[in-house]
Each structure stands twice: as structure tokens, then as C-alpha cells.
Amino acid sequence: MPFNRPIPQSKPRAKPGGGLASLIEAEKMMQIAFLLPSAAFVGWLAGAGLDRLLHQSWIAVLGIIFGGVSGLVYVARLALAAGAKAAAGAGNGKSAEAGKGSPEDEP
Numbered sequence: 001m002p003f004n005r006p007i008p009q010s011k012p013r014a015k016p017g018g019g020l021a022s023l024i025e026a027e028k029m030m031q032i033a034f035l036l037p038s039a040a041f042v043g044w045l046a047g048a049g050l051d052r053l054l055h056q057s058w059i060a061v062l063g064i065i066f067g068g069v070s071g072l073v074y075v076a077r078l079a080l081a082a083g084a085k086a087a088a089g090a091g092n093g094k095s096a097e098a099g100k101g102s103p104e105d106e107p
Helices: 018-054 059-091
Strands: none
Touching: 018 059
16 A cells, blocks of 8 residues: 655745835736736737738737737736735635645634
């Protein structure tokens, strides 16, 4: 009979200190602020390149629209993930990373 190692208990990660936590949050907000314009710019560049390659004049506009929509989708996903993480951490006082069989789940 083969020996199977038991699954180790997952321990919640320690939260970063006060100053470091605020820098991490500021970086997340800056990422969201730069993401949308940069996605539209990349879409415009791709559309302009396709305009020159295919000898058209409307693909750049389509690239800007596609880049803007893709940037909005990604920003919405980031915001929903941040909101879910905040709600899970503050909901019951337990860590969101606690495992299924952790001792924290027992009464």
C-alpha cells in the first residue's frame, strides 16, 4: 500500500505593514488609471498598422473602440476581484485564504 503524504494545513498570509499596504493599494489604483488609456492606444496602433497594411481608413477607429472595450472589461474584472477580496476578508473576520479543513473552520 503506497504512502500518501497528508495535505498540509494552509496558513493565512501575514498582511503587510501599514505603510507598505497603502503603497500596494496606491499601485493598484494607478494600474487601473493607466490601463484604459494604454489599451485604447495599443488598439489604435494596431488599427493604424492594419490600415497601412490593408490600404483602408476605418480600421484604426475600430482598433480604438476594441482597445477601449477590452480595457473597460479588464478594469471591471480588477474592480470586482478587489471588491470580492475585501468582502471576503471583512465578512466574517476569517481569512479568505484559509483552507477547507483548517482548524479555523471548527466551532
